[in-house]
Amino acid sequence: MSEETSSVKYYSLAEIAVNDGTNGNGTWIIYKDNVYDVTAYLDDHPGGGDLITEWAGKDCTKAFDDFGHSGDAKKEMKTMKIGEVREEERKKEAEEERERQREGCY
Numbered sequence: 620m621s622e623e624t625s626s627v628k629y630y631s632l633a634e635i636a637v638n639d640g641t642n643g644n645g646t647w648i649i650y651k652d653n654v655y656d657v658t659a660y661l662d663d664h665p666g667g668g669d670l671i672t673e674w675a676g677k678d679c680t681k682a683f684d685d686f687g688h689s690g691d692a693k694k695e696m697k698t699m700k701i702g703e704v705r706e707e708e709r710k711k712e713a714e715e716e717r718e719r720q721r722e723g724c725y
């Protein structure tokens with residue numbers, strides 16, 4: 620479905636970045652091109668709010684997966700989805716792979 624006709628809300632990376640929990644803004648995070656509003660969840664996070672606010676307005680995919688969250692955690696995350704990253708601003712898979720390799724190669 621094209622961006623125009625889909626009911627999914629698309630956000631630019633700049634719009635998402637503004638929601639970094641400062642200046643009275645909410646806290647949004649990106650996980651695998653989906654956008655989540657975790658403002659109300661911070662106090663409930665078993666790992667504490669700070670671990671999430673570190674990624675406020677940014678892509679937490681690697682940090683989230685590196686911890687190895689449970690299926691329940693992923694289900695919980697889904698309930699907070701508010702939209703997706705604009706298609707033209709998504710990372711290409713090849714680029715993500717290169718980043719992973721760089722990070723693993725000290």
Ligand code: HEM
Pocket residue numbers: 655657660664665666667670671674679682683686687688689690691692693695696699
């Ligand atoms: C919407 C986002 C998130 C949700 C819904 C979520 C949910 C959860 C849940 C349910 C647990 C308990 C263990 C489990 O079920 O896996 C947990 C633990 C944990 N989470 Fe998250 N999490 C989120 C984001 C993050 C992020 C971005 C980080 C960054 C590193 C993180 C780090 C951790 C850590 C370290 C624990 C272990 C806490 C402990 O056992 O002391 N989480 N999370």
